[in-house]
Amino acid sequence: MDRITAHYFIETPYQVAKAAMILAGEQSSGTFVETPGETPALKQRFGARIENIELLESVNQPAIPGPKLSFDKYHRALVSISWSVENFGYNLPVLISTLQGNLYEITQFTGLKLMDIDFPASYVSNFQGPRFxxxxxxxxxxxxxxxxxxxxxxxxxxxxxxxxxxxxxxxxxxxxxxxxxxxxxxxxxxxxxxxxxxxxxxxxxxxxxxxxxxxxxxxxxxxxxxxxxxxxxxxxxxxxxxxxxxxxxxxxxxxxxxxxxxxxxxxxxxxxxxxxxxxxxxxxxxxxxxxxxxxxxxxxxxxxxxxxxxxxxxxxxxxxxxxxxxxxxxxxxxxxxxxxxxxxxxxxxxxxxxxxxxxxxxxxxxxxxxxxxxxxxxxxxxxxxxxxxxxxxxxxxxxxxxxxxxxxxxxxxxx
Missing domain, CATH: 3.20.20.110 (Ribulose bisphosphate carboxylase, large subunit, C-terminal domain)
Incomplete structure (x- = not known):
């Protein structure tokens, strides 16, 4: 199936790759603990996928309040994550719940902004769009x-x-x-x-x-x-x-x-x-x-x-x-x-x-x-x-x- 890719600007006190994995899991097939239904086949089909990580600077203070613990460094990065269209179909509210839902509340992030979205042409063609x-x-x-x-x-x-x-x-x-x-x-x-x-x-x-x-x-x-x-x-x-x-x-x-x-x-x-x-x-x-x-x-x-x-x-x-x-x-x-x-x-x-x-x-x-x-x-x-x-x-x-x-x-x- 076609995939939609979202690009985020993130800040985290944890390893960036680990934080990105948590985001991908939380916004697709995973949760805070492994569950019996999350089979390898299910994850392969419906799990979000990390497409790219670009490391940026590290800072001493968090951009917004986040973890309950204090850290010495907060790492910033550009992260691209993709989802199969099968996850939400052509339902825009569910798409937005996926790309902009609970991920803002994940403890591992002290900053997160959705910067851009890449839609495949086949996805866009399913919408009428602006009439004028x-x-x-x-x-x-x-x-x-x-x-x-x-x-x-x-x-x-x-x-x-x-x-x-x-x-x-x-x-x-x-x-x-x-x-x-x-x-x-x-x-x-x-x-x-x-x-x-x-x-x-x-x-x-x-x-x-x-x-x-x-x-x-x-x-x-x-x-x-x-x-x-x-x-x-x-x-x-x-x-x-x-x-x-x-x-x-x-x-x-x-x-x-x-x-x-x-x-x-x-x-x-x-x-x-x-x-x-x-x-x-x-x-x-x-x-x-x-x-x-x-x-x-x-x-x-x-x-x-x-x-x-x-x-x-x-x-x-x-x-x-x-x-x-x-x-x-x-x-x-x-x-x-x-x-x-x-x-x-x-x-x-x-x-x-x-x-x-x-x-x-x-x-x-x-x-x-x-x-x-x-x-x-x-x-x-x-x-x-x-x-x-x-x-x-x-x-x-x-x-x-x-x-x-x-x-x-x-x-x-x-x-």
Whole structure:
């Protein structure tokens, strides 16, 4: 049978090979003691296999609390372990329980992070994957491939009523925005019930589309219990919407896949809670592995943070995340990287310089909504910045040329 290989960055006070054997056993046929049913034939067929060990440095202090005893040295290594597809089949929750389950709790490790996953082509082909991805999202928005897609988030995140939100959407449409989304904090609030918000916003979007021919994509946050998500999804379809947003970490893998499998709407995957999974260098999961799992589930768009973002993530990590989204996984399995977090036009130059791609959804909340000339000026400023970045201009030349971008520099560029 085909095998799936997971690559881990580990830290252990024990011999690395022994710790790796314990991980492989614990996550397949073994346990803390030999059992009568664990025959050589069973282990041969279902046991995990150590494929490679690359020893790294040793340190004096553990990365995270672990063994009850103290040790002089903690050894770090890159370890690759494989499992037969027979162990879990095409069941993603069981796959994740295998690759990311109790292994984080094994005493022998004082650090463990899933860095990447290698899937055989035959395994990937059993999943539908993203129904829209980059090309489909562009088609739904009507944005040419030479430009990034420009989007924003409704701000304040929560608290505005339906009529006020619809009025802001109208302003953004007239400014030339490509994409708008609910904040992840907005589900069905007391003064903004989900159904009423969809009705009001889609009326504005349909009117604008009838007049201009451009149907802006709005990602309504459908995150909820599964039955409620299905009803929310139906409401968007009924009103002619094109996108639903799901907080993927909050909702869970199986629920996200069920929604993606419907295939009528593009699915915007918001990764809020990501820092809990990734922020520690020796705990959790690296984005390269993370996005592959959500691609298999069928997410069309996924957040990657942004250059000079307002959070903790380094620019180099963001660039790697964008590149991983654009790496082929399977035929038609591309996923659109969503650049966000404290973005305004000023970061467009470095983003393009470091990634050399316009296959991005470039999101600015405050960078558009808080522009000195209002949302219209904010949208124009970001489009000016991106065109200048593609043309090889720098920030100073762009500010001299465009009033709206110059206003952005004045307000957002001081720091």
């Amino acid at each position: 991805g980059i090309k489909g999202t562009r088609n739904l928005m009507g944005v040419a491939s030479v430009s990034p897609m420009i989007g924003t988030i409704i701000k304040p995140s929560i608290g505005m009523d339906v009529a006020t939100t619809a009025s802001i959407v109208k302003t953004l449409l007239e400014a030339g925005i490509d994409f708008i989304k609910d904040d992840e904090l907005m589900g069905s609030a007391a003064n903004s019930p989900f159904d009423q918000r969809v009705d009001a916003i889609m009326k504005v979007i349909r009117t604008h589309a009838d007049r201009t021919g451009k149907k802006v994509m709005y990602a309504f946050n459908i995150s909820a219990e599964v039955d409620a998500m299905q009803r929310n999804y139906d409401k968007i379809v009924e009103q002619g919407g094109t996108c639903a947003m799901v907080s993927i970490n909050s909702v869970g893998l199986a629920a996200v896949k069920k929604i993606c499998d419907r295939g009528e709407l593009a699915i915007h995957g918001h990764r809020n809670g990501w820092g809990m999974l990734n922020r520690h260098p020796l705990l959790g999961i690296e984005f390269k592995a993370y996005q592959k799992i959500w691609r298999l589930a069928g997410v069309d768009q996924i957040h990657v943070n942004g250059i000079k973002n307002k959070f903790w993530e380094a620019d180099e990590s963001v660039v790697r995340s964008i590149a991983s989204c654009l790496d082929p996984l399977g035929k038609g399995m591309d996923v659109l990287p969503v650049v966000s977090s404290g973005q305004w036009g000023g970061q467009a130059f470095e983003t393009y310089q470091k990634t050399k791609t316009t296959d991005l959804l470039y999101m600015a909340g405050g960078g558009i909504m808080a522009h000195p000339a209002g949302p219209t000026g904010g949208v124009r400023a970001i489009k000016q910045a991106w065109q200048a970045a593609i043309d090889g201009w720098d920030i100073q030349r762009t500010a001299e040329k465009y009033t709206e971008f110059a206003q952005s520099v004045e307000k957002f560029g001081k720091g």
